[in-house]
Amino acid sequence: MPRRAVVIGGSMGGLLAAAFLQRIGWEVDVYERTADDLATRGAGLGTHEALLEGLRALGIDTGERLGVLVRDRVCLDRAGDVIARRTLPQVMTHWARIYEGLRPLVDRAHFHAGRSFTRWRQTGAEVVAQFDDGSEAAGDLLIAADGLRSTIRPQLEPQAQPRYAGYIGWRGTVMGIDLPRDYYFGLPRGEMMLTYPVPTGEWNFVWYRPTSEHELADLCTDASGCCHGNAIAPPLIRPELVARLKRDAHELLAPQLAFIIERSQPFFQAIFDLESPRVAHGRVVLLGDSAFVARPHVGMGVTKASLDARCLARSIELAGDDLDASLERYNRMRCEFGRWCVNRSRSIGAYIEQRAVADPARVLSDVGAVRAEIAITY
Ligand SMILES: Cc1cc2nc3c(=O)[nH]c(=O)nc-3n(C[C@H](O)[C@H](O)[C@H](O)COP(=O)(O)OP(=O)(O)OC[C@H]3O[C@@H](n4cnc5c(N)ncnc54)[C@H](O)[C@@H]3O)c2cc1C
Numbered sequence: 001m002p003r004r005a006v007v008i009g010g011s012m013g014g015l016l017a018a019a020f021l022q023r024i025g026w027e028v029d030v031y032e033r034t035a036d037d038l039a040t041r042g043a044g045l046g047t048h049e050a051l052l053e054g055l056r057a058l059g060i061d062t063g064e065r066l067g068v069l070v071r072d073r074v075c076l077d078r079a080g081d082v083i084a085r086r087t088l089p090q091v092m093t094h095w096a097r098i099y100e101g102l103r104p105l106v107d108r109a110h111f112h113a114g115r116s117f118t119r120w121r122q123t124g125a126e127v128v129a130q131f132d133d134g135s136e137a138a139g140d141l142l143i144a145a146d147g148l149r150s151t152i153r154p155q156l157e158p159q160a161q162p163r164y165a166g167y168i169g170w171r172g173t174v175m176g177i178d179l180p181r182d183y184y185f186g187l188p189r190g191e192m193m194l195t196y197p198v199p200t201g202e203w204n205f206v207w208y209r210p211t212s213e214h215e216l217a218d219l220c221t222d223a224s225g226c227c228h229g230n231a232i233a234p235p236l237i238r239p240e241l242v243a244r245l246k247r248d249a250h251e252l253l254a255p256q257l258a259f260i261i262e263r264s265q266p267f268f269q270a271i272f273d274l275e276s277p278r279v280a281h282g283r284v285v286l287l288g289d290s291a292f293v294a295r296p297h298v299g300m301g302v303t304k305a306s307l308d309a310r311c312l313a314r315s316i317e318l319a320g321d322d323l324d325a326s327l328e329r330y331n332r333m334r335c336e337f338g339r340w341c342v343n344r345s346r347s348i349g350a351y352i353e354q355r356a357v358a359d360p361a362r363v364l365s366d367v368g369a370v371r372a373e374i375a376i377t378y
Helices: 012-023 049-057 095-105 213-219 239-252 255-263 301-319 323-353 360-373
Strands: 004-008 027-032 044-046 067-076 082-094 111-113 117-123 126-131 136-139 141-144 163-174 183-186 192-197 203-210 267-273 284-286
Touching (some): 004 012, 012 095, 012 301, 049 095, 049 301, 067 192, 082 095, 082 360, 126 141, 163 213, 163 323, 192 255, 203 255, 203 323, 239 255, 267 323, 284 323, 301 323
Parallel strands (some): 004 141, 027 111, 067 183
Antiparallel strands (some): 044 082, 067 082, 117 126, 183 192
16 A cells, blocks of 8 residues: 655645655645646746756756746846846746646646645544545645645644744736846845846846835735735735835836836735744644745745655655654754755845845845755755
């Protein structure tokens, strides 16, 4: 009888966990709350060699359709002149391109969309997941790949709460930008705007802006006066907030960068840090964003999910039948790496939190250095 895993969350972390476990002979079922196709969402992201290597190990083509190679990081001042440059080739991709490669690796019979997990129970060596429609699924292992707002983590680690970093990232993708294919930065005081091309032909941008909790509540309030907490669906963002962002772009950013904001339909996300003291509890493991979330400056979200998934499969392979020993190895290695990611990204974002002036050469070198520092351990 093959071992069975129940995975909660059918985004990157859940699909990667399923794909790597299937490769070592496990039977895996993935349960995703969202009923519609996730591929229609998402924007740009940077890759690391560890991610590309993991995708290739799963048989996914990492050629031109997946990513655009950018060569230089370039910082522009308010006038649009280059004030710092650093050569550091990196493949930039689009969330949907990775998702489209991963999704077919879990067949339809084992991918259950529109199923929302509520709780679990462990009886002996078996874990049983329960869903809001009253149904259940049993396995040897329950994998929480249910993201930053995990339903499972608070039941295991109530003290591991996302901590707001004090700033948000306005994001979007824009067609029709005629710039050399580099990775651009603009650094107004206490802020960071960056933009790069992605393989859909668009340019992806993120503009980090200090935002108090009070201001965040206002940004998350729709035109009818309803506050949606610390996130709001893009169509509900009040038009005057977008108009203000575009005005600010012309005032604070290089004309080339302001043009991108001007052409966009931006949305935003609040930036959080999350650290879990442990990522394995009995036969339940946390993986991807449910375990650790580092600020996006290290561009590590999908790479970390991939390394988590690979480490889980490898730990199981190494320990043979001893699932407890393999989960202990997983716990040790992923906590170490997760903490490193959170600390590294926190130090890069510290000047935004403090609303301080950035040193352009330092920002380019810090963001670049992360790529060389990643320990590809799994
Ligand atoms: C639609 C989407 C688009 C994204 N786009 C980008 C992007 O453009 N750039 C970027 O850097 N990162 C993006 N991310 C985040 C990125 O995927 C993660 O940072 C990283 O890949 C780790 O992924 P994860 O699977 O651990 O968490 P997530 O990607 O957050 O996925 C968690 C999944 O769990 C599901 N879920 C949550 N609770 C339950 C429950 N109770 N029952 C069942 N399912 C549940 C959610 O619906 C979600 O699909 C996106 C995430 C999503 C979901």
